[in-house]
Amino acid sequence: MPNKKTEVPVAESPISDVFEGRHPSQAEKEWAEKTLAPTLEKSPEKPIGAPTGVNIDKQGHARFTTISGVPINRLCTEADLPEDWNYENYLGYPGQPPFTRGIHATGYRGKLFTMRQFSGFASPEETNQRYKYLLQSGGSGLSVAFDLPTLMGYDSDHPASEGEVGKCGVAIDSLEDMEILFNGIDLEKTTVSMTINSPASVLWAMYLVVAEKQGADWKKISGTLQNDILKEYIAQKEYIYPPAPSMRLVIDTFEFGSKFTPKFNTISISGYHIREAGSTALQELAFTLYDGVEYVEWARRRGLDVDDFGPRLSFFFNAHNDFFEEIAKYRAARKIWYQVMKDRFGAKNQRTWLMRFHTQTAGVSLPAQQPMNNIARVALQALAAVLGGTQSLHTDSYDEALALPTEEAARIALRTQQIIAYESGVTHTVDPLGGS
Numbered sequence: 179m180p181n182k183k184t185e186v187p188v189a190e191s192p193i194s195d196v197f198e199g200r201h202p203s204q205a206e207k208e209w210a211e212k213t214l215a216p217t218l219e220k221s222p223e224k225p226i227g228a229p230t231g232v233n234i235d236k237q238g239h240a241r242f243t244t245i246s247g248v249p250i251n252r253l254c255t256e257a258d259l260p261e262d263w264n265y266e267n268y269l270g271y272p273g274q275p276p277f278t279r280g281i282h283a284t285g286y287r288g289k290l291f292t293m294r295q296f297s298g299f300a301s302p303e304e305t306n307q308r309y310k311y312l313l314q315s316g317g318s319g320l321s322v323a324f325d326l327p328t329l330m331g332y333d334s335d336h337p338a339s340e341g342e343v344g345k346c347g348v349a350i351d352s353l354e355d356m357e358i359l360f361n362g363i364d365l366e367k368t369t370v371s372m373t374i375n376s377p378a379s380v381l382w383a384m385y386l387v388v389a390e391k392q393g394a395d396w397k398k399i400s401g402t403l404q405n406d407i408l409k410e411y412i413a414q415k416e417y418i419y420p421p422a423p424s425m426r427l428v429i430d431t432f433e434f435g436s437k438f439t440p441k442f443n444t445i446s447i448s449g450y451h452i453r454e455a456g457s458t459a460l461q462e463l464a465f466t467l468y469d470g471v472e473y474v475e476w477a478r479r480r481g482l483d484v485d486d487f488g489p490r491l492s493f494f495f496n497a498h499n500d501f502f503e504e505i506a507k508y509r510a511a512r513k514i515w516y517q518v519m520k521d522r523f524g525a526k527n528q529r530t531w532l533m534r535f536h537t538q539t540a541g542v543s544l545p546a547q548q549p550m551n552n553i554a555r556v557a558l559q560a561l562a563a564v565l566g567g568t569q570s571l572h573t574d575s576y577d578e579a580l581a582l583p584t585e586e587a588a589r590i591a592l593r594t595q596q597i598i599a600y601e602s603g604v605t606h607t608v609d610p611l612g613g614s
Contacts, residue, residue, distance in 0.1 A: 192218045192239075195252065202257040214252075245500035246458035272608045275520075276513040280567040281532045285608035286599070290318075291563075292570035293595045294371055296538065298323030298348035299582045302358035305348040309363060311585065315592055319401075321371040321572060322359070323347035324381070329416045331377045346582075347373075356384040357391070366394035370401040371446070371536065371570075376418035378405040379427050386439070402443040402492055402536070405431055408469040409448045413455040428473065429480050432487040443492040445473065446536060453496035454542045459507045462496060467514055474523055484523045488530030495568075497559040498540040504559070505611065508535070508566030537563035538572040546579035557594050564598055565610055571595055 196202055196210040225233035225240040235241050242250045251258060260268070270276055273283030282288060295312050297320070298305050309320050325347040327339035333351045334343045343349050350356055360370075365388065374381045382403050389399050407424040410417040417424060428445065435444035449457075449466030457465065470491065477487055495511070497504055515533035519525040539559035544552040553576050560573050573591040575583030583591070604610045 191215070192222070200257040201261065202255070206255055206257060244459070244503040245498060246460060246503060248458075248460070248503065275531065276516045277532065278509045278513045279609045281512065281534065281569075283608070285567075286564075286605035287608070290599050290605060291568050291595075292319040292369060293317050293592060293599075294319035294321045294369070294536065294570045294572055295588065295592055296321040296323050296371075296373065296572045297583075297588070298325070299346075300344040300348065302348055302350065302355045306359055306361055306363075308588070309360075312588065312592065313363070313368070315589055316596055317592055319369040319371065319570060320363070322373060324372075324374055325349045326416075328381070329374065329376070331380075331418050350381065350384070353384050353387060356381075356388050360385075360388055360392075364394075365389040365392055366398050371404070372401070373404045375404055375407055375410050375414075375416060376424065378403050379431055382431065396439050398441065399439065400441040400443075402446050403431065404448060404494070405445045406448045406469065406494075408472060409451050409466070412465060412469075413451040413457075425473075425476050429477050429482070432473075432477050432490075433480065433482060435490055436482070436486045440490070443490050443534075444487070445490075446492050446494045447473065448494040450494050450496045450538055453498065453540070459498065459500070459503050463507055463511055463514075466493065466495070467511065467518070470515070471518060471522070474519075478523070484519070484525050485527040485530050488519060488523075488525055489527060489532075492569075493533055493535035495535055495537050495563075496540050497537045497563040497566075497568075499543050499555060499559065501558055501562050504562040505566045508537075508563070508568065511535070512567070534569045536570040536572070537566070537568040539563070539574045541574050541578060544574060544576070544579050549576045549580060552576040552579075553590060553594070556591065557598070560594055561598055561602070561604065564604055 193210045193215050196206065196214070202210070223240040226242070227233060232243070233241050244250060269278050272279040272285060273281065293316065295317050297308050297312065299308070312320070323346065325344050326342040327334060327336065328347065328350050332339045334349045348359065350359065370385070372381060372385065386396060389396065405428055407417060407421070407428055411421065431444045435442055447466055447470045449462040452465050453459070453462040470493070473491070474484060474488070478484065493511070495508065512533045516531045519531050525531060539556045543555055543559070552574070556573050556576070560571060563571055573594045575587035575591045577583055577587045599605055
């Protein structure tokens, strides 16, 4: 007798996602029908974690998404690529446009990512001691955390500063404070990042004077000024002046830096704070890239040549828990920035095409209740940043949700970077993901 078993319509089948909106090969179709379907019938997929409205659908079937809510395919094959996909146009090679696989042809074989730990607390003297401890422990760069009064342009003795002096960063009120902060640290040989925005030009001026008093050549010093006022209006809210005067100050630093400090990054266009304020990975990337576009537009209206200031534009991204989503974010960011700088702004200097970025692990992901578990979270986040091709990296300390990091916590955070760099093997090949 003929088999009267009712065929399940593909649209209602548990393997429908293999067929819908894709162009699977015959071999993949056979895998779905003969291997996947019987497996799902015997053992249906289960949601990760306790069932919620996020990880199950209305029919009670498991849903799998990134932390940003993007659906995840069960399996990715050539069927998920655009039909006109080719290696050179969509992916390319390391060190070549569109830089999806990194900006350096040799990856980390030629130069490791800078291990730049963000630090600053209490007095300049105490912070100086922490900097020396980090450098002696193997750190390869410094990153200055300023306290809230400094970020808002107040001296420590101002009434509005009460209760906040040195609390979440170092208090810098004068040139003497800046000299103490970097006492015994060679600024011509040590790259320094400064997380300062509204009063960035003032703090940078102090820094340059200290470097000059040390005998350093401004044309040789390197580091980064955060100086990203747009993300302050979007997320962090530590702005002082209205937008137009603030933007004028930013462009002033572009112009000055291109003439006098050619190795210093005059801005770090920052998605980190946008992500910490609650955005998705996609939103972090979208807001940050468009902030970058806006800075370039303002500089061009000033009359600056994009190839004069463009090579010193840098970026700053978050490394969150969703491992593969974060790696994909960094690879996409490089490709988009290359296209924007080349096609929209007509940049001809290859260094202007490059998106160079710093990464910090996600502070918002580290709960205070079980701080030791944060070591594992930070390790995964940092590994994602390295696989994504970051130029420098800060790893959060496990106890940051409780207080300023202890020396032990800071050391473990730095050791996490060193283990990734020297023991994981991921820095041995230019693109460990093999072009995926």
